[in-house]
Amino acid sequence: MTTTTPDYRTVEPADVTHWFRAGQTHQFPAGAGATILYQDRQIAVFYFARQDKWYACQNLCPHKLENVLGRGLTGEQDGVPRVACPLHKKTFSLTTGENLNGECPPVALYPVRVEDGYVYVGFAD
Amino acid sequence: MKKIVLVGNGMVGHKFCELFSKHPNRSEYELLVFGEEFRPAYDRVHLSEYFTSKDAEQLSLAPAGWYAEQGITLKTGSLVETIDTDGKTVTTAKGACIPYDFLVLATGSTPFVPPIPGKEKKGVFVYRTIEDLDAILAHAELIKTKPDASATVMGGGLLGLEAAKAVMDMGLESHVIEFAPRLMPRQLDEKGAEVLKDTLVGLGLNIHCAKNTANIGGNGSITHLEFADETKLATDMLIISAGIRPRDELAKNAGIETGPRGGIVADHLLRTSAKDVFVIGEAALYQQNIYGLVAPGYEMARVALGVIMQDAEAKTMPDTIDMSTKLKLIGTDVASFGDAFAEDEDVRAIVFHDEVAKTYKRINLSPDGKKLLGGILVGDASDYNMLHQIYANGMALPPTPEDLILGARGGGSVATSVLDLPDTAVICSCENVTKGSLCGFLDDGSASSVADLAACTKAGSGCGGCKPILTDLVDRYLKSQGKVVRNIICEHFPYTRQELRDLIVLKNIRTFDEALDQVGNGHGCEKCKPPLASLFATIYMETANPQAVIQDTNDRFLANIQRNGTYSVVPRVAGGEITPTMLIAMGKVAEKYDLYTKITGGQRIDMFGAQLDELPFIWEELIAAGFESGHAYGKSLRTVKSCVGSTWCRYGMDEAVSFAIELENRYKGLRSPHKLKGGVSGCIRECAEARGKDFGLIAVEGGYNLYVCGNGGARPKHAELLAGPIDRATAVLYLDRMLIFYLRTAAPLVRTATWLEGLEGGIDYLKSVVIDDVLGLNAEFEEEMNTLVANYRCEWKEAVETPALRSRFQTFVNAEAPDDGLGYVEMRGQKMPVPWS
Ligand code: SRM
Ligand SMILES: Cc1cc2nc3c(=O)[nH]c(=O)nc-3n(C[C@H](O)[C@H](O)[C@H](O)COP(=O)(O)OP(=O)(O)OC[C@H]3O[C@@H](n4cnc5c(N)ncnc54)[C@H](O)[C@@H]3O)c2cc1C
Ligand code: SF4
Ligand code: FES
Numbered sequence: 001m002t003t004t005t006p007d008y009r010t011v012e013p014a015d016v017t018h019w020f021r022a023g024q025t026h027q028f029p030a031g032a033g034a035t036i037l038y039q040d041r042q043i044a045v046f047y048f049a050r051q052d053k054w055y056a057c058q059n060l061c062p063h064k065l066e067n068v069l070g071r072g073l074t075g076e077q078d079g080v081p082r083v084a085c086p087l088h089k090k091t092f093s094l095t096t097g098e099n100l101n102g103e104c105p106p107v108a109l110y111p112v113r114v115e116d117g118y119v120y121v122g123f124a125d
Numbered sequence: 126m127k128k129i130v131l132v133g134n135g136m137v138g139h140k141f142c143e144l145f146s147k148h149p150n151r152s153e154y155e156l157l158v159f160g161e162e163f164r165p166a167y168d169r170v171h172l173s174e175y176f177t178s179k180d181a182e183q184l185s186l187a188p189a190g191w192y193a194e195q196g197i198t199l200k201t202g203s204l205v206e207t208i209d210t211d212g213k214t215v216t217t218a219k220g221a222c223i224p225y226d227f228l229v230l231a232t233g234s235t236p237f238v239p240p241i242p243g244k245e246k247k248g249v250f251v252y253r254t255i256e257d258l259d260a261i262l263a264h265a266e267l268i269k270t271k272p273d274a275s276a277t278v279m280g281g282g283l284l285g286l287e288a289a290k291a292v293m294d295m296g297l298e299s300h301v302i303e304f305a306p307r308l309m310p311r312q313l314d315e316k317g318a319e320v321l322k323d324t325l326v327g328l329g330l331n332i333h334c335a336k337n338t339a340n341i342g343g344n345g346s347i348t349h350l351e352f353a354d355e356t357k358l359a360t361d362m363l364i365i366s367a368g369i370r371p372r373d374e375l376a377k378n379a380g381i382e383t384g385p386r387g388g389i390v391a392d393h394l395l396r397t398s399a400k401d402v403f404v405i406g407e408a409a410l411y412q413q414n415i416y417g418l419v420a421p422g423y424e425m426a427r428v429a430l431g432v433i434m435q436d437a438e439a440k441t442m443p444d445t446i447d448m449s450t451k452l453k454l455i456g457t458d459v460a461s462f463g464d465a466f467a468e469d470e471d472v473r474a475i476v477f478h479d480e481v482a483k484t485y486k487r488i489n490l491s492p493d494g495k496k497l498l499g500g501i502l503v504g505d506a507s508d509y510n511m512l513h514q515i516y517a518n519g520m521a522l523p524p525t526p527e528d529l530i531l532g533a534r535g536g537g538s539v540a541t542s543v544l545d546l547p548d549t550a551v552i553c554s555c556e557n558v559t560k561g562s563l564c565g566f567l568d569d570g571s572a573s574s575v576a577d578l579a580a581c582t583k584a585g586s587g588c589g590g591c592k593p594i595l596t597d598l599v600d601r602y603l604k605s606q607g608k609v610v611r612n613i614i615c616e617h618f619p620y621t622r623q624e625l626r627d628l629i630v631l632k633n634i635r636t637f638d639e640a641l642d643q644v645g646n647g648h649g650c651e652k653c654k655p656p657l658a659s660l661f662a663t664i665y666m667e668t669a670n671p672q673a674v675i676q677d678t679n680d681r682f683l684a685n686i687q688r689n690g691t692y693s694v695v696p697r698v699a700g701g702e703i704t705p706t707m708l709i710a711m712g713k714v715a716e717k718y719d720l721y722t723k724i725t726g727g728q729r730i731d732m733f734g735a736q737l738d739e740l741p742f743i744w745e746e747l748i749a750a751g752f753e754s755g756h757a758y759g760k761s762l763r764t765v766k767s768c769v770g771s772t773w774c775r776y777g778m779d780e781a782v783s784f785a786i787e788l789e790n791r792y793k794g795l796r797s798p799h800k801l802k803g804g805v806s807g808c809i810r811e812c813a814e815a816r817g818k819d820f821g822l823i824a825v826e827g828g829y830n831l832y833v834c835g836n837g838g839a840r841p842k843h844a845e846l847l848a849g850p851i852d853r854a855t856a857v858l859y860l861d862r863m864l865i866f867y868l869r870t871a872a873p874l875v876r877t878a879t880w881l882e883g884l885e886g887g888i889d890y891l892k893s894v895v896i897d898d899v900l901g902l903n904a905e906f907e908e909e910m911n912t913l914v915a916n917y918r919c920e921w922k923e924a925v926e927t928p929a930l931r932s933r934f935q936t937f938v939n940a941e942a943p944d945d946g947l948g949y950v951e952m953r954g955q956k957m958p959v960p961w962s
Contacts, residue, residue, distance in 0.1 A: 023938045031637075032674035032681075037937045045938070050638065050648045064961055067944060068690040071678060071737075075650025077616065084651040086678035086686050091651070 005065060006040045008058040008108035009124075010097060016111060016122030025117050033083060035059050035070035036121065043110060043121055044070030046094060048081055054112035055094035056121050061085045062104045069107065127154050129433060130215055130223060132205045132375065133231035134160025136169055137406030137422035139186050141229060144426060146195040150434045156197045157225075159217065162254065163202045165192065170419055170587065173291045175258050184255070208379035210399040227401050227433045230376060230389060231426075234369040234407040234417070239279075243341030249363045252288045261364065265295050268361040273298060277350065277358065279338065280366035281308040283452060288364050289330055290455045300331040300358060302350070304367075307334055312450065312461040316478065317501045320485040324457045324504060327483070333358070371408045371415055384410040393441040395429040403429045411442060419587055420554040421446045427557065447517060447554070451509050451590050457483075458506035463499025463516045464489060472498060475527050479504075486530040488512065495522055497529075510594035511543070518550050543598045544605060552594055555587025560598070567602050575599055612872045615652040618645045622798065622872050626660055635665070637675045655680075656873040659760060662796035663868045666916035669759065670923050670930045679758035682934065683920055684740055689947055689958035692740060693733040694720070695757035696747050697793060700767040700785035700805075701728030710750035718743055721955045727764040727802070729755060734956060736943045738936045744921040753793075753919040760874070761796040762803075765789035766814065770807030770824070777807035778824035784853060785813070788822075791857065792864070794917045798871040798880075801864070802836070816844045819877040820860055828852045833863055833891070834881040842878040845888045848896060861910040862895045862903050 022036045022045060030049035035042055042059035059067045063085060069092070072083045081094040090102050097106035111122040129145075131138055138158065145156055160166070167184040175184060192199040204218040208228065216222045236251035238244055248268075250261050268274040274297055278289040281303030293299035301308075307318035308325075322332050337353035341363065349359045371388040382390040382398035388410025395403045395411075405425035407417055416422065424442065431439035449462030467474060467489035477486045484504030491498060497516045502509055508530060515522070515529070522529070546552075548561030566572040566581045575595050579585050585592050613619050618640070620628065628634070628644045637657050641649055654675035661667045669680040679685050684692035696711065711730060715722045718739055720732035735743055744754075756762060765788045768774070770781030785805040795801065804815030805822045814837075815821025821832040821844045828850035835844030848859055871880040884890055893899045924930045936943050948959040 027932075027938050029674050029933060034938045035936065036939045037942070042937075042944075048648065050641070064688070066688070066690045067946070068686070071682070071686070071690075073651035073654055073678065075652070075654070076648050077650055079647075082650075087688065087690075089651070 005060065008041065008060065010108045011110050011122055011124045013111040013122060015124045017125065018123045019113060019120040020123055022119045022121050025114060025119055028119060032074055033070040033072065035067070038121065038123065042067045042070075044072075044083070045112065045119065045121065046070075046074055046081075046083060048074065048076075051081075053081065054114060054119065055081060056110040056112045057083070057092065057094060057097065057107045060107075061087060061090065062099070062107060063088060063090050063102075127226040128224065129154055129156045129227045129229060130225035131156065131158045131229045131231060132215065133233055133406070133408070134158050134162065134166045134199065134201065135231060135233045135406065136166060136186070136419055137233070137426050138229075138231035139166035140423045141231060141405065141426040141430060142192065142195070142197055143187075144430050145434075146197065148430065148434050154434065157223065158192070158197060158199045159203045159205045159215075160199065160201045161204045162256075164255070165189075165199060165201060167255065169253070172252075172255070172258065173287055175255060176262065176291050176295060179262075181255050205375060208375060208381075208399075208402070210379055210381065210402060213401065225401075227403065228399075229429060229433070230397070230402065230404040230408055231406045232372040232375060232408045234371045234415070236365060237368040237370045238365050239338075239367055241338050241341055243343065243347070244365075246341055246343050246347045247345055248343070248347035248361060249341060249365065251365050252284060261292075261362070262295075264362055265292070265297060269296065271361065274362075275300060275360050276362040276364065277302060277360040278364045278366055280368070281305070281332065281334065282311065282366065282368070283309065283450065285364075285366035286325070286452065286455045288366055290328075292362075292364070293329060297362070298331070299329070300333065300360060301325075302333045302336040302338065302352075302358070304337060305334065308332065309459070309461075312465060313459070313501055313503065314466055314487065316476070317461075317485045317487065317503045320478070320483055320503045321457070321459055324483045325455070328456045369407065369415070369417055371410065373408060376402075376404070376408075384413070388415050391425075394432045394439070395425050395442065396432070403433070405429050412444070412446070414446070416446055416448065418448065418450065420557075421448075423555055423587075424557065449513050449516075451506055457504060458502065458509075460502045460506040460509040460513075461500070462509070462513045463497070465499045465501050467498055475530065477527075477530050488526070488530055490522065490526055494526060497522060497526075500530075502530075507593075510591065510597075514543075514546055514550055514552075514594070518547055520546075542601060543594055544601050552598065553582070553584035553587065553591045555591075556583045558582045558584040563595075563598060564602065567599070573599070573603065614656055614873070615650060617641065617647050617649050617653045618657075620644070622656055622660070623870050625657070626664065626869060629660055630664060635661070637661075637672055649675075655760075659796050659798065659873065662761075663913070666794070666913045668794070668918060668920040668923055670920055670927070673930070673933055677760075682737060682740065683754060683758060683924060684735070685758045687733055687958070688961070690944075691733070691947065691958070692735045692737065693731050693757070694735055694740070694743055694747070695725065695729060695731050695755040696752035697755035697789070698729040699789040699793075700765055700782050702767070702782055702786060707751060711747070711752070714743060714746050714750070717746075719956065721957065725757075727757075728766050729764060731757070734949075734958070736936055736947075737934050738943055741925045741931050741934050745925050748919070748922055748925070754921040756794060759796055760799050761794065762789070762792040762801045765792075765803035765805060766818065767804070768806050768812035770805075774807055776810060778826070779807060779829070781805045781807035781813065781822075781824060784822065784829075787853075788857070788860075791914055794920070795864070795868075795913060797864070797868050799874050799876040801877070817841065818844060820844065820863075822856060823849075825850050829856050831856050831859055833860075834877040834888075836876050836878050840878075844878075845881070847888070847892060858907065859895050862906045863891065865906040865909050866891075866894060866902075 028034050028047045033044050033046040044059040046055045059070045068086050072086045074083050082091045084091045091100045092107045097109045113120045166186045205215050206218050207216045214222050214224045236253050276292040276297045277300040278285045281301050289299050289301045339353045340351040342349045349357050373383045373389045376389045377383045389404040391404050391409040391411045397404050406422040428440050451460040471492040473490040475488050486502050488500035489498040546560050550560045552560050572578045585595050634640050655677040658675045669676045673681050715732045721734050722732050725731045765785045767782045767785030771777030802818045803820045804813040804818040806813040806815045807824050816832050816835050817837045822829045830849030831847045832844035833847045835842050949956040
């Protein structure tokens, strides 16, 4: 468990004030997730290579408050992209953040933009 | 609104409430229930389970608040003391006087305690309520400190034997004393009782028949029993299970007719001699008998309710009550049904007795050989449900009725299948559910499993005796409809694992994306990725490295994730054998990276608390010291546990360690539908617990016995004998074949024991495949295993040496830093993650 929990809040693309450069596209695994550090926050970034789509959410799983979501298996069901937490397989929608198989609070989502081989994650602060 | 007062909140009283709550005329009646016990009705039939679960909740028949929700008033801890049948009122011990329109007595029974001097001594118990069991448990704790503490059960009937097995399982030496010359005199004939006694003695029970207890000895607490034949038996506890006495005192004092030997007299409609007073359950004397089983009690509740609520077609009680029973929980099968003894001379009895297997079966036929009158099964009651159905429904017998207990000879199918039963056949007698109504739910699609049927009809929720026949009904019904249940992987791959395997081989598919494109839909999910990864591994011996992103979480990083997101590292220690130098090397690595260390249950060492980015460095050092991955993370071979065997042990018949190491090295890295574990013991003392593994070898005179398909875990199962005694090479050959057969045909996450359960023909079929080669595939199986073995690579080594593979072990893509927010506390000199709140 982390000692203090940073404040994770969904950022809508329109509210982005800062596009943070997270790394080069090839540093991110195709068809899975990886984790980046932004200030005191850990963000999980996912690349759905088959659909060529990027998503990002908090790395902290709302279930037991562990920083693990970036290492979970990804997938889609009925067209909804999602990630399954590696600890207890709670799944979260990467388009709404909601917990699809339980009563956990939703995860915060962040917009992702790719430009000139770099991956940017949008923040409002 | 009419008022029904129900006295007694036991199993039958509760059934009455349940039926009442669902009755269409319910709103015209009010129901008030008095129960003497302090808790609401619970499941007495499964009372013995309380010894292990110690959880009274598990036995409760209805969730808390159920009575209130149904608008039924329940007063627990409330004894009804008198009835005024003229004024139509009852009075409780607390003095409340309640009027009724209808009174239902469901007062049950109490254990019969014979008038033996000393029965009031400490350590003497009966066996009927949760409180009785609490008292027994408390006393057992007291006496357990004594060396060779023993307990005795008085009464070798249904309940007595169940109680005796329960106390034996508590770790006490256990005796049964029976007044009659044989066990279960009311259900078994002499021969059957003898076979049962032999088996129970083999299980560790001490049985004393024809014993008339004259005195319970001891000064305050029981110390021994004295018998009429002047013998004695030392014992520290006595549980009396000598029959039941109906609780009829309330009725008797009110002038209601009772039988000369107890019981409240009831007619076909369960009416007593007093107007508007009914009796149901074990308190009722119907046709001059008391019925100590739930099924007749439930039937009585149904009939009485129908009369009171004025059902248009209220049923009456049948003239004869079926007292067939199958014993539970005593470690062997015993059943008797119908007329078990058939003393009548004309009756034709067919008897089968196997002295070695300790089975005894007897069926009694009508003189013309056309009808089954009853029977006895000891040691193997697997035919019970079907025989009971044939008997209960008066079905015609096949021309060779002996097949019913011997099995058909010459390959034909045994007489009757559950589908041949008439629709009126009662499958679940506790809940009175017929085959017709069950098939109705299967037909209209509202049920397609035993669990569904239980939800629709409650079938199987009472004593549970009908579960095997329910399962059989569902299986055969679905098959007859061509609805074979297919275990498909997920929406992306609508195939079973075996079908998908065939497609991958046929089309030479090499990657997950190719599989999606060629035989799948959409883009995949967390359900289909790991099974496909497993298939690529078993078909091509691909490690978890090339397609890391489709591996389950642990395989992706070649380590087990722990609750704080760090990982554990478990190097292979084949057979559990390790040199001091290797131990020191491992210790140094653990010390350097500050890892918590522990010996695992699999004879090796686990090091916990490594961060993702530390893993490759830790492995590099371990590899340099001569270690490799232990695959503790994979659905793959884990360990082959060994005992020290003839290397050191004075009883060893062979070098178990050498053989365990050979086997572990042969199958290491092998990925399978679920994890695989093995064991090798040097003699039948079985110190390696080989029979608790997916494959186990036990050295015996002349070679090894090979056991397969066992496991520990939540549903422990002993492995079954596949072959033996055989030499090591033959054992490896059989294992190769069996493992590939399993790898090919099991569904994802199905372990060998469950797989074998689902194989039609079971172990005999497996033998015919592995030993007799009935599928003609053994050569292919062997070649496949040899290729897999030849292609083994340590995947840690592969990962640390290949930069493209190693790059995935980074805590953060954009920073070299580890996660410094992890919290630890100290415990016994090592670190431990902060507990979850
Ligand atoms: C580490 C260890 C406990 C220990 O400290 O001793 C352990 C730890 C875990 N066991 Fe185990 N089991 C360990 C020996 C056992 C044993 C004993 C044995 O192997 O002789 C058993 C019973 C024998 C058996 O498997 O039949 C055992 C039966 C299970 C089961 C139940 C399997 C079943 O078929 O019912 C699970 C759950 C599962 O696999 O689905 C399980 C699952 C787990 C998991 C993987 C649970 C999880 O997903 O986190 C644990 C994580 C291991 C880790 O993080 O390293 N573990 N587990 C033991 C590692 C042995 C090794 O050296 O590899
Ligand atoms: C260990 C054990 C195992 C068994 N196994 C099986 C089995 O495998 N199969 C099977 O069919 N049967 C089995 N039975 C028998 C089965 O439990 C009984 O047949 C069944 O419980 C009878 O139900 P009942 O409601 O008539 O009586 P009970 O369950 O005895 O209920 C009567 C209730 O009425 C209360 N009561 C009595 N007088 C009064 C009063 N004046 N005022 C208020 N309350 C009163 C009592 O305290 C009691 O709670 C087993 C019994 C035991 C003890
Ligand atoms: S199994 Fe037999 S040979 Fe092996 S250690 Fe135990 S007693 Fe010795
Ligand atoms: S911590 Fe994520 S599911 Fe439990």
